[in-house]
Amino acid sequence: MSQPAGSRDDDRVLERFKPTTGLVVGWAGMAVAVLTIGYVVVAVHTVAGLRVGLGALLGAVVIWVSQLRPRANAHTRHLELKGPLRDALVPYLLIDSVTMAQTLNVWVGDRRFVCIGIGQSLGSDVKQRAKREREGSLLGASRSRTFSEKAEKAAPDQTAMSYQTFVVTRIEELVDHAKRDHRRRGGADDERGEISRPFAVPELVALGVLTLAFVVSLFL
16 A cells, blocks of 8 residues: 555655755844844834834745755655755655756656755856766766766865765665665565655745735835
């Protein structure tokens, strides 16, 4: 019997992957928003102050969903990719490959699920693409395609694995383990689970309420 990706058995988190992008900008923006709100509450008790305060609150929510909320968590049976306003809970048994560019990309057939909170910098991504192109010219088109579909690995002369490489390697390990266990148990296809796409309800409600409140304040 098929077991949904978000069932109770999946609640245990095995790994919380820290975001690699947006943290500095996100927390700096949140600090500015908090200072602005504090100043308005203490010193500006006017309609203009109300508008500024609501605008700062709305800006804080936007910064949260765009810069700080996106991240990835590895659960017992599925990978959780948290997006700005919608998440993806992908069972390991359905994952075909994991790649890393400017975002973390999880492939299920032709479908791609993205985590914008983890990725390489633009410069690193350009270098990796150039490296793959050079390898392709030396190894031929078929092997180049194979290399391009693999997760980015640390170069042989590197003394330590990059965090982005660790994330891809860890997810691949969990996928391989889940698939081996599934084959060993003789599991059926209907036990592979289903992809779930829940919305970020608190964030959506906060955006809607604050946007409406800010618009109403403009007519006061």
